[in-house]
Amino acid sequence: xxxxxIIVRIEGKSPEKFLIRLKKNNINIYRIIKNxxxxxxxxxxYFEFKKVLSLKTIYKISVVKYLGLEKNKRLLFKYYHLIxxxxxxxxxxxxxxxxxxxxIVITNDIDMKNKIISTLxxxxxxKYKYKKGYGYIQNIKEKVMDKYKDEIEWLEIEIKGTKxxxxxEPRIVNNKKVNNKYSHIVxxxxxxxxxxxxxxxxxxxxxxxxxxxxxxxxxxxxxSGDELKNVVSSSGKVxxxxxxxxxxxxxxxxxxxxxxxxxxxxFSIKFLNNRLDIFNFNPFNDKIINERIILKNSIxxxxxVKEKQDEIKxxxxxxxxxxxxxxxxxxxYERINSRLKDDEYIINxxxxxxxxxxxxxxxxxxxxxxxxxxxxxxxxxxxxxx
Amino acid sequence: MxxxxxxxxxxxxxxxxxxxxxxxxxxxxxxxxDNNIIIKCPNYILEIIGNNxxxxxxxxxxxxxxxxxxxxxxx
Numbered sequence: 001x002x003x004x005x006i007i008v009r010i011e012g013k014s015p016e017k018f019l020i021r022l023k024k025n026n027i028n029i030y031r032i033i034k035n036x037x038x039x040x041x042x043x044x045x046y047f048e049f050k051k052v053l054s055l056k057t058i059y060k061i062s063v064v065k066y067l068g069l070e071k072n073k074r075l076l077f078k079y080y081h082l083i084x085x086x087x088x089x090x091x092x093x094x095x096x097x098x099x100x101x102x103x104i105v106i107t108n109d110i111d112m113k114n115k116i117i118s119t120l121x122x123x124x125x126x127k128y129k130y131k132k133g134y135g136y137i138q139n140i141k142e143k144v145m146d147k148y149k150d151e152i153e154w155l156e157i158e159i160k161g162t163k164x165x166x167x168x169e170p171r172i173v174n175n176k177k178v179n180n181k182y183s184h185i186v187x188x189x190x191x192x193x194x195x196x197x198x199x200x201x202x203x204x205x206x207x208x209x210x211x212x213x214x215x216x217x218x219x220x221x222x223x224s225g226d227e228l229k230n231v232v233s234s235s236g237k238v239x240x241x242x243x244x245x246x247x248x249x250x251x252x253x254x255x256x257x258x259x260x261x262x263x264x265x266x267f268s269i270k271f272l273n274n275r276l277d278i279f280n281f282n283p284f285n286d287k288i289i290n291e292r293i294i295l296k297n298s299i300x301x302x303x304x305v306k307e308k309q310d311e312i313k314x315x316x317x318x319x320x321x322x323x324x325x326x327x328x329x330x331x332x333y334e335r336i337n338s339r340l341k342d343d344e345y346i347i348n349x350x351x352x353x354x355x356x357x358x359x360x361x362x363x364x365x366x367x368x369x370x371x372x373x374x375x376x377x378x379x380x381x382x383x384x385x386x
Numbered sequence: 387m388x389x390x391x392x393x394x395x396x397x398x399x400x401x402x403x404x405x406x407x408x409x410x411x412x413x414x415x416x417x418x419x420d421n422n423i424i425i426k427c428p429n430y431i432l433e434i435i436g437n438n439x440x441x442x443x444x445x446x447x448x449x450x451x452x453x454x455x456x457x458x459x460x461x
Contacts, residue, residue: 020418022444023415028444029444030443031442032443
């Protein structure tokens with residue numbers, strides 16, 4: 001049985017007689033402490049307290065202490081607001097750490113991203129839903145992979161804080177270009193042919209031969225002498241030397257930004273275009289910011305972000321003409337190079353013109369590039385095979 | 387002794403340890419003061435004589451008394 005008692009103080013002339021009276025009324029006294037000559041503290045059951053008060057007559061009765069259940073009950077009532085706040089905090093903490101805030105699919109393929117998000121949505125792996133367990137996620141992973149088995153090689157769903165991070169590897173089908181229709185490989189631009197790799201069809205142009213745009217290089221018609229033997233879908237790669245001219249301007253002013261090595265992580269509140277840093281006492285003058293969204297509202301333009309700030313030092317100066325010229329050439333080179341694929345490269349370049357303008361140098365450059373010029377086109381005017 | 391008798395022992399007992407005296411299954415307290423406590427027991431009246439006598443516990447079946455005990459008188 002749960003203890004539920006009270007210590008009361010009895011004061012008056014001959015409290016011993018009162019104790020005997022209590023005993024005669026079948027009130028159990030579990031402890032008697034004599035404080036002074038006419039003062040006793042007695043421990044009784046809480047439910048007997050009213051009975052004691054009704055028997056008190058000339059004695060003064062006061063409560064010293066509550067014990068057991070009654071004590072806890074009174075504490076609960078005294079601090080109920082703190083207890084409510086604590087309970088609400090615990091619930092809020094539990095919800096904020098168990099309710100998912102985002103689903104991130106790491107890919108550049110927007111179609112696939114939407115497909116995956118929509119499928120996960122069907123299985124309740126989405127925003128504002130309760131965090132799912134490892135077993136459930138593995139099960140869903142299998143289902144998604146099964147649904148998109150032709151498009152996904154493997155897929156991983158990871159829980160990072162309150163976000164699902166989905167990584168996947170697209171399935172590369174090597175022989176996806178099985179084209180049953182007949183086609184030629186033609187030149188997509190004017191060029192001098194440098195390399196031809198043919199896997200089907202008949203090569204009708206030679207290396208170092210000049211071709212115009214639209215000229216057939218690998219034909220779908222396969223001849224033996226003058227006799228048409230077969231019509232195929234030609235395939236292969238044709239690399240040709242093509243030429244570009246480009247114009248760049250480069251300023252005399254030199255600008256450089258360098259990291260100082262000092263970093264800090266801060267929290268920031270963003271509302272529309274305004275921002276408020278929280279506890280950022282010594283803000284950096286110049287910085288690079290990498291931000292991670294912690295909280296955002298889809299209705300209000302409000303965001304709580306965690307920022308990693310790297311302090312930078314900006315250096316500006318004036319350059320001499322020769323340096324500017326070199327930089328302009330490098331810039332043009334990088335621009336052209338960035339447009340090329342892995343198997344394409346710059347053969348040569350030449351400065352055609354260079355003139356000084358107000359703030360820098362304007363330069364015209366000529367580039368010769370080895371580029372894939374082959375383009376597959378369907379045969380529209382079919383010849384009959386003899 | 388049966389288990390029932392062991393648990394609900396109704397026999398009157400006096401337990402005296404140093405300056406503490408414990409009475410089990412007494413009937414009533416007739417009077418008490420610092421020097422004298424008179425208790426009604428099933429077969430007799432028990433008078434405890436001493437100094438600074440204090441009743442420390444008083445429930446249905448048990449009575450604990452603490453203090454310097456000089457003598458016990460059975461009437």
